[in-house]
Amino acid sequence: MAGRLSHIDTAQPDLIARATLRIDTPGPALIEITHDAAQFLNQSGAGDGALTAFVQHTSASLTIQENADPDVQKDLQDFFAWLAKSGPRFRHTAEGPDDMPSHIRSALTQTSIGIPLQKGRLALGTWQGIYVFEHRDAPHRREVMLQVIGD
Amino acid sequence: MAGRLSHIDTAQPDLIARATLRIDTPGPALIEITHDAAQFLNQSGAGDGALTAFVQHTSASLTIQENADPDVQKDLQDFFAWLAKSGPRFRHTAEGPDDMPSHIRSALTQTSIGIPLQKGRLALGTWQGIYVFEHRDAPHRREVMLQVIGD
Amino acid sequence: MAGRLSHIDTAQPDLIARATLRIDTPGPALIEITHDAAQFLNQSGAGDGALTAFVQHTSASLTIQENADPDVQKDLQDFFAWLAKSGPRFRHTAEGPDDMPSHIRSALTQTSIGIPLQKGRLALGTWQGIYVFEHRDAPHRREVMLQVIGD
Numbered sequence: 072m073a074g075r076l077s078h079i080d081t082a083q084p085d086l087i088a089r090a091t092l093r094i095d096t097p098g099p100a101l102i103e104i105t106h107d108a109a110q111f112l113n114q115s116g117a118g119d120g121a122l123t124a125f126v127q128h129t130s131a132s133l134t135i136q137e138n139a140d141p142d143v144q145k146d147l148q149d150f151f152a153w154l155a156k157s158g159p160r161f162r163h164t165a166e167g168p169d170d171m172p173s174h175i176r177s178a179l180t181q182t183s184i185g186i187p188l189q190k191g192r193l194a195l196g197t198w199q200g201i202y203v204f205e206h207r208d209a210p211h212r213r214e215v216m217l218q219v220i221g222d
Numbered sequence: 223m224a225g226r227l228s229h230i231d232t233a234q235p236d237l238i239a240r241a242t243l244r245i246d247t248p249g250p251a252l253i254e255i256t257h258d259a260a261q262f263l264n265q266s267g268a269g270d271g272a273l274t275a276f277v278q279h280t281s282a283s284l285t286i287q288e289n290a291d292p293d294v295q296k297d298l299q300d301f302f303a304w305l306a307k308s309g310p311r312f313r314h315t316a317e318g319p320d321d322m323p324s325h326i327r328s329a330l331t332q333t334s335i336g337i338p339l340q341k342g343r344l345a346l347g348t349w350q351g352i353y354v355f356e357h358r359d360a361p362h363r364r365e366v367m368l369q370v371i372g373d
Numbered sequence: 374m375a376g377r378l379s380h381i382d383t384a385q386p387d388l389i390a391r392a393t394l395r396i397d398t399p400g401p402a403l404i405e406i407t408h409d410a411a412q413f414l415n416q417s418g419a420g421d422g423a424l425t426a427f428v429q430h431t432s433a434s435l436t437i438q439e440n441a442d443p444d445v446q447k448d449l450q451d452f453f454a455w456l457a458k459s460g461p462r463f464r465h466t467a468e469g470p471d472d473m474p475s476h477i478r479s480a481l482t483q484t485s486i487g488i489p490l491q492k493g494r495l496a497l498g499t500w501q502g503i504y505v506f507e508h509r510d511a512p513h514r515r516e517v518m519l520q521v522i523g524d
Contacts, residue, residue: 072412073404073505074396074517079416082389084522087233087270087373089338089345094225102224110223114230119389121425121520123272123336127347129288135484137431137476142465146473147480150460158301163293171297174288178298182286182350183336185425185485187391187520194391194518196429199484203224215225216345218272218338220235220371220522222389238384238421238524240489240496245376253375261374265381274423274487278498280439309452314444322448325439329449333437333501334487354375366376367496369423369489371386371522 080119080189082222088115092215096131096205099152101144104215105200108186109193111217120221122186122193124201127214130173131205132180138200151176151206173206180204188221231270231340233373239266240369247282247356247364250303252295255366256351259337260344262368271372273337273344275352278365281324282356283331289351302327302357324357331355339372382421382491384524390417391520398433398507398515401454403446406517407502410488411495413519422523424488424495426503429516432475433507434482440502453478453508475508482506490523 092107108124126133137143155172163171184201187194195201203213243258259275277284288294306323314322335352338345346352354364394409410426428435439445457474465473486503489496497503505515 072409073406074394074409076409076413076416076519077393077395079390079392079413081391081417084235084371084386084389087235088230089232089270089340090230091228092225093228104224107223107225107227111227111230114227115232119391121522123338125336125338125345127345127350129286129347129350134480135431136480140465140467142463143473143476146463146465147476150457150477151480153460154305154456155301158304161293161297163291163297165291171294174294174298175301178285178287178302179330179481181332181483185336185427185487187425187427187518189391189518194427194429196431196516199429199431214347216338216340217227220272220386235386235522238386239381240383240421240491241381242379243376244379255375258374258376258378262378262381265378266383274489276487276489276496278496278501280437280498280501305456306452309455310448312444312448314442314448316442322445325445325449326452329436329438329453330481332483336487365498367489367491368378371423 082119085222087220089218094203094213096211098208100205101202103200103202115219117219117221118191120188123218125183125216129177130207131213132177133184134180134202134204135199137198139198169208176206233270236373238371243366245354245364247362249359251356252353254351254353266370268370268372269342271339274369276334276367280328281358282364283328284335285331285353285355286350288349290349320359327357384421387524389522394517396505396515398513400510402507403504405502405504417521419521419523420493422490425520427485427518431479432509433515434479435486436482436504436506437501439500441500471510478508
């Protein structure tokens with residue numbers, strides 16, 4: 072064994088809850104939705120279980136990242152902007168020069184994230200925040216489906 | 223709050239269903255399996271809940287991407303082929319020169335994707351398709367486990 | 374249809390179980406936790422369902438990779454070390470020169486992985502192992518939340 076396992080907490084699944092979160096993005100940005108997800112969780116009444124966050128787009132994505140120093144988010148944006156433009160030339164340019172790099176950045180990060188719950192709270196680490204990663208140049212309205220299966 | 227939360231829909235979880243999807247790949251390609259996942263969902267009878275798609279390989283992966291313009295898939299393939307070959311030389315060459323780049327592309331994309339359901343349908347966005355991303359040069363038989371927990 | 378779907382196995386969800394796995398890392402490494410996850414599963418008594426593994430950090434991550442040739446893990450480490458250092462200079466340096474590259478490598482891999490169960494076992498492919506990917510230079514104590522929803 073590589074690690075040490077704590078005691079196990081158990082519960083009975085008896086709830087599925089689902090809502091849609093609408094986010095207006097300002098163009099390229101990481102927009103924190105941790106508090107929105109917590110609000111959804113509160114309203115659902117779930118105690119234990121797992122949350123799924125799912126972004127219904129292919130040019131915006133999700134990531135869990137440090138929520139302390141805003142420079143982390145700027146560095147992340149710069150890195151992914153650099154990376155998506157460093158490869159071969161793109162064929163798909165009909166939707167604008169920023170569309171295909173957005174698909175690339177989306178494929179390199181997450182469309183879907185599962186997060187366990189612990190006594191009615193998201194079991195995030197101290198410095199973890201959930202972010203919508205907007206990759207397009209123009210502002211967009213984005214939809215994130217939030218779902219919990221729990222008790 | 224960053225966004226606006228819709229009302230919450232709820233249901234009672236009373237079903238786990240699981241099947242294996244076998245895909246014959248032609249070598250490097252993105253093969254859409256959205257309709258296979260929808261067929262599984264139909265046969266399972268699930269209404270609400272969440273689907274997990276899990277590829278049982280480390281040189282093929284999963285991604286959710288645009289299903290409209292086939293050039294997007296070609297550009298994705300070219301980008302990931304370029305990226306995996308741009309780094310340091312690989313030690314692991316015993317299974318062929320395309321094996322380690324395949325592991326890299328797999329690590330950069332997804333082995334597992336969770337997708338919420340909404341009234342018996344996958345809650346995908348308008349332009350989202352689920353793809354098996356074959357990274358090896360030769361044709362392979364790939365297995366994707368599909369599972370739903372729902373009602 | 375792209376593939377061939379097997380018959381469907383079903384079960385009734387009646388269990389949520391959760392534990393924390395503590396891992397002491399030696400600095401940059403891929404540490405396999407497949408057996409820890411299997412031990413958790415055994416102790417939980419779950420038969421069917423899905424496991425969520427969630428790392429509560431933003432400078433360590435999770436990946437599912439080949440568990441046969443240790444060179445695969447070395448090549449993965451070298452590739453991701455190279456990639457995170459190939460981009461633009463970072464602003465976020467207060468926590469050391471290895472911190473921001475660690476966030477990048479974390480964003481490029483997984484914070485969360487969902488794995489279906491099959492008759493009380495993780496439905497991993499033959500060569501798949503679950504790894505904690507330590508990105509920081511110094512040894513760290515890391516926490517991975519393991520959770521199962523199943524029967």
